[in-house]
Amino acid sequence: MAKKTKLTRAEQKALRPIQILDAAFDEFVAHGFSATRVEDIADRIGVTKGTIYVYFPTKEDLFSAMIRHISLPLEDLLREAGGLQGSHAERLRSFLLLAYGGIAQDRRSRELLRFVISEGSRFRQLIDAHFAEVIEPLLSRTQMILDEGVMAGEFRKSPAANADIIVAPILSLMMDQLIHGDRRIVDLSAYVEGHLDLVFSGISVPKALGD
Amino acid sequence: MAKKTKLTRAEQKALRPIQILDAAFDEFVAHGFSATRVEDIADRIGVTKGTIYVYFPTKEDLFSAMIRHISLPLEDLLREAGGLQGSHAERLRSFLLLAYGGIAQDRRSRELLRFVISEGSRFRQLIDAHFAEVIEPLLSRTQMILDEGVMAGEFRKSPAANADIIVAPILSLMMDQLIHGDRRIVDLSAYVEGHLDLVFSGISVPKALGD
Amino acid sequence: MAKKTKLTRAEQKALRPIQILDAAFDEFVAHGFSATRVEDIADRIGVTKGTIYVYFPTKEDLFSAMIRHISLPLEDLLREAGGLQGSHAERLRSFLLLAYGGIAQDRRSRELLRFVISEGSRFRQLIDAHFAEVIEPLLSRTQMILDEGVMAGEFRKSPAANADIIVAPILSLMMDQLIHGDRRIVDLSAYVEGHLDLVFSGISVPKALGD
Amino acid sequence: MAKKTKLTRAEQKALRPIQILDAAFDEFVAHGFSATRVEDIADRIGVTKGTIYVYFPTKEDLFSAMIRHISLPLEDLLREAGGLQGSHAERLRSFLLLAYGGIAQDRRSRELLRFVISEGSRFRQLIDAHFAEVIEPLLSRTQMILDEGVMAGEFRKSPAANADIIVAPILSLMMDQLIHGDRRIVDLSAYVEGHLDLVFSGISVPKALGD
DNA sequence: GATGAATGAGTCTTCATTCAT
DNA sequence: CATGAATGAAGACTCATTCAT
Numbered sequence: 001m002a003k004k005t006k007l008t009r010a011e012q013k014a015l016r017p018i019q020i021l022d023a024a025f026d027e028f029v030a031h032g033f034s035a036t037r038v039e040d041i042a043d044r045i046g047v048t049k050g051t052i053y054v055y056f057p058t059k060e061d062l063f064s065a066m067i068r069h070i071s072l073p074l075e076d077l078l079r080e081a082g083g084l085q086g087s088h089a090e091r092l093r094s095f096l097l098l099a100y101g102g103i104a105q106d107r108r109s110r111e112l113l114r115f116v117i118s119e120g121s122r123f124r125q126l127i128d129a130h131f132a133e134v135i136e137p138l139l140s141r142t143q144m145i146l147d148e149g150v151m152a153g154e155f156r157k158s159p160a161a162n163a164d165i166i167v168a169p170i171l172s173l174m175m176d177q178l179i180h181g182d183r184r185i186v187d188l189s190a191y192v193e194g195h196l197d198l199v200f201s202g203i204s205v206p207k208a209l210g211d
Numbered sequence: 212m213a214k215k216t217k218l219t220r221a222e223q224k225a226l227r228p229i230q231i232l233d234a235a236f237d238e239f240v241a242h243g244f245s246a247t248r249v250e251d252i253a254d255r256i257g258v259t260k261g262t263i264y265v266y267f268p269t270k271e272d273l274f275s276a277m278i279r280h281i282s283l284p285l286e287d288l289l290r291e292a293g294g295l296q297g298s299h300a301e302r303l304r305s306f307l308l309l310a311y312g313g314i315a316q317d318r319r320s321r322e323l324l325r326f327v328i329s330e331g332s333r334f335r336q337l338i339d340a341h342f343a344e345v346i347e348p349l350l351s352r353t354q355m356i357l358d359e360g361v362m363a364g365e366f367r368k369s370p371a372a373n374a375d376i377i378v379a380p381i382l383s384l385m386m387d388q389l390i391h392g393d394r395r396i397v398d399l400s401a402y403v404e405g406h407l408d409l410v411f412s413g414i415s416v417p418k419a420l421g422d
Numbered sequence: 423m424a425k426k427t428k429l430t431r432a433e434q435k436a437l438r439p440i441q442i443l444d445a446a447f448d449e450f451v452a453h454g455f456s457a458t459r460v461e462d463i464a465d466r467i468g469v470t471k472g473t474i475y476v477y478f479p480t481k482e483d484l485f486s487a488m489i490r491h492i493s494l495p496l497e498d499l500l501r502e503a504g505g506l507q508g509s510h511a512e513r514l515r516s517f518l519l520l521a522y523g524g525i526a527q528d529r530r531s532r533e534l535l536r537f538v539i540s541e542g543s544r545f546r547q548l549i550d551a552h553f554a555e556v557i558e559p560l561l562s563r564t565q566m567i568l569d570e571g572v573m574a575g576e577f578r579k580s581p582a583a584n585a586d587i588i589v590a591p592i593l594s595l596m597m598d599q600l601i602h603g604d605r606r607i608v609d610l611s612a613y614v615e616g617h618l619d620l621v622f623s624g625i626s627v628p629k630a631l632g633d
Numbered sequence: 634m635a636k637k638t639k640l641t642r643a644e645q646k647a648l649r650p651i652q653i654l655d656a657a658f659d660e661f662v663a664h665g666f667s668a669t670r671v672e673d674i675a676d677r678i679g680v681t682k683g684t685i686y687v688y689f690p691t692k693e694d695l696f697s698a699m700i701r702h703i704s705l706p707l708e709d710l711l712r713e714a715g716g717l718q719g720s721h722a723e724r725l726r727s728f729l730l731l732a733y734g735g736i737a738q739d740r741r742s743r744e745l746l747r748f749v750i751s752e753g754s755r756f757r758q759l760i761d762a763h764f765a766e767v768i769e770p771l772l773s774r775t776q777m778i779l780d781e782g783v784m785a786g787e788f789r790k791s792p793a794a795n796a797d798i799i800v801a802p803i804l805s806l807m808m809d810q811l812i813h814g815d816r817r818i819v820d821l822s823a824y825v826e827g828h829l830d831l832v833f834s835g836i837s838v839p840k841a842l843g844d
Numbered sequence: 845g846a847t848g849a850a851t852g853a854g855t856c857t858t859c860a861t862t863c864a865t
Numbered sequence: 866c867a868t869g870a871a872t873g874a875a876g877a878c879t880c881a882t883t884c885a886t
Binding site: 454538590597600613 | 663664665666667668722747749750751752753754755760763764779782786787788789791792793794795797798799800801802804805806808809811812813817819823824826827828830831832833834835836837838839
Binding site: 224227258259260261262265 | 870
């Protein structure tokens with residue numbers, strides 16, 4: 001049952017690239033692509049520079065592989081969102097909560113966004129891939145629920161039934177955490193509650209009763 | 212009437228640093244701090260490397276000066292927001308529109324946000340300065356209007372009366388434009404309209420009438 | 423029996439720093455600290471600039487290491503001077519001859535003196551280290567023999583029994599060779615003979631006999 | 634009677650090069666030729682770099698001119714030594730004292746020696762000029778007195794009657810002061826007394842009386 | 845596979861020198 | 866004369882990449 005040293009050489013070999021990618025993630029997050037030294041990535045896992053080059057031919061390839069590495073888990077989460085039940089409001093609420101948990105609060109998703117912003121001009125495909133795999137699914141699923149809710153008469157047919165607007169607080173929170181890390185602690189539950197409250201009610205005092 | 216070569220030396224001297232800072236802005240925006248070559252900044256305005264160093268002792272100093280350079284105009288805009296008139300809803304609407312025009316749609320403000328995200332770990336003070344000079348004023352003014360509106364009975368005393376949430380679509384739009392530039396053209400007026408509609412009404416069909 | 427390429431990697435690695443330090447010595451001697459180019463040091467041993475920096479982080483560190491490198495052998499020689507035999511005059515004579523052979527005629531000791539004079543203001547510790555490790559031992563051992571000789575009645579108790587004065591011709595010769603190299607060939611044996619003759623007899627005609 | 638501002642423009646003009654040379658002396662002394670910046674020399678007298686180049690075409694020319702500048706006064710002193718009176722011992726004593734006062738204790742002569750040692754390989758003529766104008770006259774005059782003293786039966790015809798040896802303590806003192814400046818204060822009068830005592834008597838106890 | 849010595853292209857920075865004002 | 870903005874050649878230092886062991 002002992003886990004340590006139990007790894008066969010084949011397992012070891014399969015593990016190495018993942019170790020490297022994890023270390024690369026940390027270094028690239030901390031310093032960005034240009035300012036990250038391959039040697040620092042190597043140091044992080046106790047190997048030498050040369051070892052990195054055994055697995056990845058260039059620093060750019062390593063970066064791209066790292067991006068792919070941290071992008072993978074996300075797909076699962078979005079798929080999971082398929083089978084939501086209940087009214088449209090309930091489905092929207094559930095979906096947004098899922099997005100908070102799976103995206104905004106997931107460090108990898110967050111840092112991926114940082115890479116898109118800071119390295120997007122060097123790695124053009126980053127932008128398209130991120131949009132296609134993260135943003136677009138998020139928006140289209142949101143928009144789908146909104147449209148269905150409108151058709152069902154549950155939501156107003158209004159300019160506010162716009163996915164970009166509805167998910168904005170989620171992206172905004174990601175950015176805030178990207179910038180401030182743990183230094184500016186936002187009250188997360190109040191934030192989410194405020195978001196949902198706004199979505200479903202707006203801030204104005206209901207006029208209907210009095211009129 | 213000829214403008215060229217008409218500048219006195221004193222004028223030239225006063226102009227040069229601004230030229231440099233503008234060129235630096237463009238290069239740093241395009242490549243980030245580390246990947247920007249001082250020589251490229253110089254080339255952009257037709258001088259040589261050495262000239263840059265006549266005005267700025269190091270690349271880091273140049274970067275910091277550039278940040279200060281692009282941060283200045285913002286202060287005016289926020290001050291301008293002081294004298295808004297009308298109901299609280301009108302004041303909030305006006306303030307948000309002002310923020311769209313002055314911040315989200317201002318290229319410098321937008322790119323400043325990029326620097327905060329991509330170079331914040333290298334230039335720590337960037338984060339604090341940006342928060343203190345841009346984010347915090349934006350949030351506190353918004354919160355003030357919200358609080359007053361609640362006290363005046365114009366807004367619901369609700370979790371949605373939360374500045375972070377209310378301004379999120381503005382920041383989210385900035386980020387979107389930062390990432391996609393002109394490639395993903397969002398319908399700006401629909402976006403703003405959707406934002407304001409959400410803020411003041413939410414998306415739910417009013418229940419009072421039907422009940 | 424072939425010597426070349428016969429070195430193991432470990433031997434190479436142990437040798438390289440010494441090669442570099444020897445080459446650095448030659449270049450620094452020829453041009454001084456500031457005017458020496460790291461690349462020239464590298465060229466001298468057929469490697470590239472980068473290799474130097476594998477072993478020494480900065481030019482200053484290389485210089486300091488070079489100084490330590492050439493300073494080491496001296497310690498042995500001074501220790502050797504401990505077991506001198508004979509009358510005090512004989513011991514003084516032997517010690518001075520030892521100093522001529524081990525210091526004045528040793529190229530490294532000589533050039534070390536040049537570095538002290540020319541780079542002392544940049545490398546303050548050079549001065550103190552040189553004094554503590556070369557000059558002071560030389561002077562204190564000389565003074566010890568002089569003092570003992572005086573107590574033994576072998577030397578006059580006079581102002582001339584002053585180590586600074588007694589060893590001056592040795593230092594003066596070093597300086598001369600530093601300046602003129604091989605261009606002004608001083609008759610070394612006449613010089614040494616003159617020095618010892620002066621020390622033990624002065625230049626005046628003995629008065630006692632004639633009076 | 635006011636000295637200040639009384640200078641005509643012509644006098645001002647004549648003064649400027651001397652100011653520059655004096656400032657250059659201080660900077661070159663402190664940092665050596667290579668590490669001295671022309672701008673620092675200019676700063677020292679409150680002018681700008683360009684001004685230096687009005688008077689001296691290159692840094693090397695400035696250095697050479699500075700050497701000539703500080704070498705001038707020395708010639709006078711040596712000439713002064715011509716008319717010494719008294720016995721040969723008295724003349725030698727007077728000459729050595731003159732050398733102490735005029736050379737060893739003259740800052741310019743001392744620093745000139747530093748330049749010879751540290752910049753001699755870059756400015757070859759420095760070595761020859763220094764030897765011809767300082768060292769050789771010192772040695773030849775000393776040797777002349779020694780030779781005449783031997784011929785007059787006043788000095789022993791011995792290996793010690795060697796100018797190199799006799800003046801060595803003077804040069805050695807210069808070197809010591811060059812290295813230690815004011816940090817190692819040698820008792821100058823004891824030093825000179827010791828030197829002269831050695832020269833005229835050696836350190837051995839006179840044997841003549843007892844034998 | 846892993847190493848780490850070596851490379852060399854690249855970048856920041858310095859500074860002697862020029863020249864229009 | 867004096868200035869000081871501008872130059873550009875040079876040099877310290879870095880680091881992605883290679884390759885023999």
